[in-house]
Amino acid sequence: MAKQPKKKPVSSAKKPTPRPAASSPALAPTDALYTRIAEILEQARGQVARTVNTTMVNAYWLIGREIVEVEQAGATRASYGAELLQRLSQQLRARFGDGFGVRTLELIRRFYLAFPTGSKISKSLPSESGPFKPITFSPALSWTHYIILSRVPSEQARAFYEIEAARERWSVRQLERQIAALLYERLARNRTPDKVRALALDGQEVSTPGDVIKDPFVLEFLDLRAHPALHERDVEQAIIDRLETFLLELGKGFSFVGRQVRLTVDGDHFYVDLVFYNRLLRCFVLIDLKLGKLTHQDLGQMMMYVNYYDRTQRAPDEAKTVGIVLCSEKNDAMVKITLPEDNDQILAATYKRYLPTEAELAAELTREREEAERLLRLAAPAPPST
Numbered sequence: 001m002a003k004q005p006k007k008k009p010v011s012s013a014k015k016p017t018p019r020p021a022a023s024s025p026a027l028a029p030t031d032a033l034y035t036r037i038a039e040i041l042e043q044a045r046g047q048v049a050r051t052v053n054t055t056m057v058n059a060y061w062l063i064g065r066e067i068v069e070v071e072q073a074g075a076t077r078a079s080y081g082a083e084l085l086q087r088l089s090q091q092l093r094a095r096f097g098d099g100f101g102v103r104t105l106e107l108i109r110r111f112y113l114a115f116p117t118g119s120k121i122s123k124s125l126p127s128e129s130g131p132f133k134p135i136t137f138s139p140a141l142s143w144t145h146y147i148i149l150s151r152v153p154s155e156q157a158r159a160f161y162e163i164e165a166a167r168e169r170w171s172v173r174q175l176e177r178q179i180a181a182l183l184y185e186r187l188a189r190n191r192t193p194d195k196v197r198a199l200a201l202d203g204q205e206v207s208t209p210g211d212v213i214k215d216p217f218v219l220e221f222l223d224l225r226a227h228p229a230l231h232e233r234d235v236e237q238a239i240i241d242r243l244e245t246f247l248l249e250l251g252k253g254f255s256f257v258g259r260q261v262r263l264t265v266d267g268d269h270f271y272v273d274l275v276f277y278n279r280l281l282r283c284f285v286l287i288d289l290k291l292g293k294l295t296h297q298d299l300g301q302m303m304m305y306v307n308y309y310d311r312t313q314r315a316p317d318e319a320k321t322v323g324i325v326l327c328s329e330k331n332d333a334m335v336k337i338t339l340p341e342d343n344d345q346i347l348a349a350t351y352k353r354y355l356p357t358e359a360e361l362a363a364e365l366t367r368e369r370e371e372a373e374r375l376l377r378l379a380a381p382a383p384p385s386t
Contacts, residue, residue: 051139053139053142053143054136054137054138054139056143057137057141057142057143057146058136058137060108060111060112060143060146061111061112061115061118061137063105063108063112064108064109064110064111064112064113065112067084067085067088067105067108067109067112068109068112068113070084071084071109085102085105085106085109086102088100088105089101089102089104089105092105107147107150110150111146111147111150113150114149114150114152114158115146115150118136118137119136119137119138119162120159120162120163120200120201121138121162121163121166138162138166140165140166140169141162141165141166142172144172145165145170145172145175148172148175148176148179149161149162149165149175151179152179154184155200156184156196156197156199156200157184157185157200159200159201160184160199160200160203160204161175161178161179161183161184163202163203164178164183164203164204165178167203168252174248177221177248178248180355181218181220181249181355182218182355182356182357183214184199186214186216186218187199187204187214204251204252206251206252206253206278206280206281207280207281208281208344209281209283209322209344209345209347210344210347212250212251212252212278212281212285212322212324213324213347213349214249214251214349216349216350216351216352216356216364217249217250217326217349217350217351217352218249218351218352218354218355218356219235219238219239219246219249219351219352219353220352220353220354220355221242221245221246221249222235222238222239222242222353223238224238224353230291231291232273232289232290232291235289235291236259236260236273236274236289239274239289240259243256250276252278252280253278253279253280253281254276254277254278254285255276255277255278255279256274256276257275257276257277257284258274258275259273259274259275260272260273261275263305263308265304265308270301270304270305272286272287272288272305273287273288273289274286274287274288274289275287278322281319281322282317282318282319283314283318283319283320283321283322284309284313284314284318284321284322285321285322285323285324286302286305286306286309286321286322286323286324287323287324287325287326288301288302288305288323288324288325288326289326289327290325290326290327290328291327291328292327292328292329293327293328293329293330293331294325294327294329294330294331294334294335294348295331295334296334296337296338298325298327299325299334299335299338299339299346299348300338302323302324302325302346303323303339303346305323306320306321306322306323306345306346309321320345321345322345322347323345323346323347324347324348324349325346325347325348325349326349326350326351327348327349327350327351328350328351329350330348330349330350332348335348
């Protein structure tokens with residue numbers, strides 16, 4: 001009989017129960033390390049993207065300069081220029097791909113013609129290699145920004161929009177909207193020639209209450225329909241629903257505080273439609289919305305609101321409160337007659353529900369000036385009879 005294999009003795013001692021793996025003490029530091037490294041990489045990617053963008057914009061400026069200089073040497077510029085771009089496009093596409101079609105070369109050419117001396121906000125820097133010395137454009141603005149800026153016909157307006165777009169970090173869409181809404185023309189509307197030139201050189205500076213006023217404010221983004229049932233509360237609600245865009249239209253330094261803010265005077269309650277704070281002026285800015293023509297009652301009510309804020313809400317180190325009556329039809333003569341001559345706290349401005357044209361703005365300015373002169377003549381005392 002075959003021998004059976006001996007069975008191994010079974011130990012009575014219990015095998016140790018496997019212990020769960022202890023959590024690594026380095027886990028939390030690793031997570032923190034990952035977070036820091038991820039932030040570094042994200043910042044680096046953003047920096048690379050900005051550097052590449054600026055480098056390409058500079059390159060396009062140089063390409064545009066070469067095209068224009070060659071064109072200017074052509075005997076028949078119009079036909080020669082078209083043939084030049086066609087042939088150049090074929091050569092560039094063969095080597096660098098489809099990104100250099102005729103349309104792209106036309107945009108590059110227009111870009112150089114719009115900025116023949118380079119950016120208005122950056123200084124010239126020497127090229128790292130080669131004989132060219134490109135103008136360094138703002139890294140805050142993309143090639144698409146500069147395509148849009150190149151379409152602005154006025155050199156002063158173009159310089160203003162470039163400065164503001166870079167300073168305020170406008171998106172392409174915001175830049176398009178501000179140009180379409182004639183922001184420069186509206187800011188320049190009631191300024192002296194010296195201050196208009198300053199807009200082009202320095203952008204919009206906010207140092208006095210009058211600097212925040214555009215005339216008119218353009219509220220086309222509210223998408224309001226002109227109908228008899230429209231109420232002031234409808235305009236107010238539309239502003240709240242699109243507050244971010246409204247802040248863009250208001251301009252620099254505004255923060256939203258509240259709507260329908262209650263004021264109580266001797267048991268009577270009053271409500272300010274919209275309250276903002278401007279960090280540049282360091283003061284509260286009150287806005288009341290009015291449908292129809294501005295009246296002296298509207299100005300008197302705003303004067304009361306401003307006095308209330310100055311006496312009960314304003315801190316000792318803050319500037320005086322500013323009140324803006326935003327109406328659909330302004331009366332400049334009424335403003336001059338109702339308010340003190342040294343007034344700089346109560347302002348009136350109109351608003352439009354659509355984007356006006358430059359011709360419409362000019363016509364409205366002429367109409368308002370003639371109407372104001374007429375009313376002032378009527379208000380003047382009659383000459384003594386002889």
